[in-house]
Amino acid sequence: MAKYCIGIDLGGTFIKFVLVDDQGRPSKTFQLPTPDSLDGMVGQMVAGAKQALKTNGVAVSDALGAGIGSPGPLDLKAGIVLNSPNLPGMTNVPLRDLVSKGLGLPAVLENDANAAAYGEFIAGAGKDATDMVLLTLGTGVGGGAIVDGRLLHGAHGMGAEFGHIVVEPGGRPCGCGQTGCLEQYASATFMARNAARLIQQEGRASSLSEILKRKGEITAKDVNEARRAGDELAAEVWDEMAHYLAMGCVDLCRAFDPDLIVLGGGMTAAGEDLMKPLRKHVSDLWWKMTPQVTRIVIAALGNDAGAIGAAGQAWAAFGPNAPAR
């Protein structure tokens, strides 16, 4: 009989479920609402996992285990959610063991950004790669890295924090306490906030000022639309974002030399409006030692990547080629 691993992606609003087979092929995903208590959440995760098996006609005895993607910070080795601001009651919770007990299957815990990277690696944009880097351009900039087929965690579970690589020393202050972090320049939120700051604090003229007055804020989509309509400030802010994102991509190529860099998150809705200036800046910043061999592409799995990657990490932990435990 074919064997499967279950993937569970725990989010603040929904929990997503999937099965992944031994070839890394995902089933159709589905989601259930996230209950507002810890017991409720664990119960929903167990129920959804069982439903995923049932819907796909898979016996529990043909499931090797479950992978759980969760917002952090986490203690990966202990399987504990240390503290998750968007999930009620989630402080020092042994989530891995609670779900494992409820399911009667072994489980593994993974942070959600890493899970998404691994999902793209096994079933999405990176499925033919050996080495891949993911950048998610959303509220902040999240990251994940696959090195020679395996997810990078770091010695303390804090690797692949690519949003906090410094791309402008002494630059914009970041909430993390550093200055000039990539996410201050290349996240959808902070890029748009910078446009608002230039209008409000530096008195720059822009068609965006009307939106800002009306909505109280500007989104990355607003900036791109204003840019397309010929707004100079919007063009400047958008190009700066592409420049710093390119700088981050080049640094990541020097460090990881990946087959490809995969971009996810809200900003990628801009498609070629993002990729075209990004490619130009990467080309400008690329060294002369070797041609550019790393491709930069938009993620293929959207919001399904986290659940699929969580199942993939269960395969890595419990599959036939798993390291001795």
Added chain:
Amino acid sequence: MAKYCIGIDLGGTFIKFVLVDDQGRPSKTFQLPTPDSLDGMVGQMVAGAKQALKTNGVAVSDALGAGIGSPGPLDLKAGIVLNSPNLPGMTNVPLRDLVSKGLGLPAVLENDANAAAYGEFIAGAGKDATDMVLLTLGTGVGGGAIVDGRLLHGAHGMGAEFGHIVVEPGGRPCGCGQTGCLEQYASATFMARNAARLIQQEGRASSLSEILKRKGEITAKDVNEARRAGDELAAEVWDEMAHYLAMGCVDLCRAFDPDLIVLGGGMTAAGEDLMKPLRKHVSDLWWKMTPQVTRIVIAALGNDAGAIGAAGQAWAAFGPNAPAR
């Protein structure tokens, strides 16, 4: 019987040899001069490897294979030295197979900076680590990274080029074609050259100007000695080096989250004169999210690291836990 792998570190002047046992313990190393022809070099590598076995009383049948560390660029998978400026006749040479044939043992080729990193990892400063980064501060800045026990190569064998991480966008032009590369600020050679430039081109006053006149150049050691004697320009240049090196270290912690960063190369002869300002700058640049858990230390194996790490890579390739090939 105990089993061994042979490590060979090919340099422009000497070839170094070592045996490493299944616990990662190295024998005493020794070196032979590097002949000035390709045939001579291959012959010397084979002869030295046999001598290493004989000296340590190890039968060829108890050797699993040999690892060869070589200056690059290399085609690692094919075992070919593409082009090595400091080794005569080394253009598109299948060095791995030539040595393997001469020895009658399987061999693996590795670039010398990676081999040194792996040597420190198995038998030096990183021997208790799972994740480690090496920076060699010499003529340039070389790098190597171990991720969860395995050497990082990248998809095209060009990973861990940490000397070319950009620490100052739009900064000093680098020979690689980028600007603001770490090696322009933190290598012994370029740091000293910058002191010379400030004296010669910007007319800065310094006690180093006399040395510059006399020798035609300044070394990192000269800069440090002038700094210790109270020279202001030297102090400024030295501190700038420590600042940018710290910036590189912080970026590497964000990306790799290693147990430790190991520093090697000529600059580390300065010992605490290097480490003290470096620690201060790392502390200043460190984020506020988590305490600094990555240690930064000076390499333990000196010039032996490359040969030891090459043998370690032979263990990784041919030992009992080696991946299927």
